[in-house]
Amino acid sequence: QVQLQQWGAGLLKPSETLSLTCAVYGGSFSGYYWSWIRQPPGKGLEWIGEINHSGSTNYNPSLKSRVTISVDTSKNQFSLKLSSVTAADTAVYYCARGNYGWLGYYYYYMDVWGKGTTVTVSS
């Protein structure tokens, strides 16, 4: 059973860089896209970006200038960096697996999620 374990700094000051890592256990790393999603307190879900095992990325246009997602296939891990954080970046950050393919029709969905990491930005 695939599990995602995530970690990173939980308290940042404004202008610092947020850094989180997500490790994939119990399943294949290739053949999927790996996403980061965040959820501000009391609000909805916002997709940040995704990467595949080859390092191909897609980013949310609203965050693209500050986001870098990278992959380490030797460790089955992928990471998120978000620069110049402000209080508006305070959120629970989730990593998730994007499962895509063809079963007579195309499909793509996020079927495995990490437990989330709370990140607070405060001076």
Next chain:
Amino acid sequence: EIVLTQSPGTLSLSPGERATLSCRASQSVSSSYLAWYQQKPGQAPRLLIYGASSRATGIPDRFSGSGSGTDFTLTISRLEPEDFAVYYCQQYGSSSWTFGQGTKVEIK
């Protein structure tokens, strides 16, 4: 960017009742890439429906999805106590994901 608008914002129902949740897209969405998630407090979202109408592994058959184009629906045929939660629709298009703002299903 495709905007997903969910309605109602909150649905107050009793156990055993039927819940109908709506997700409307600002432009046509591929049904292949329309999914629904359930989220309970303090937990990560859980995939319920993918491809607009296919249930994910282990999801009870009281959950069903339908729709196409710009209008999609999640139906819970008979609410169980564990179904009271927030539900999000999600779509993928133009190499980008977007989520609806969520519908909270609360106990009346």
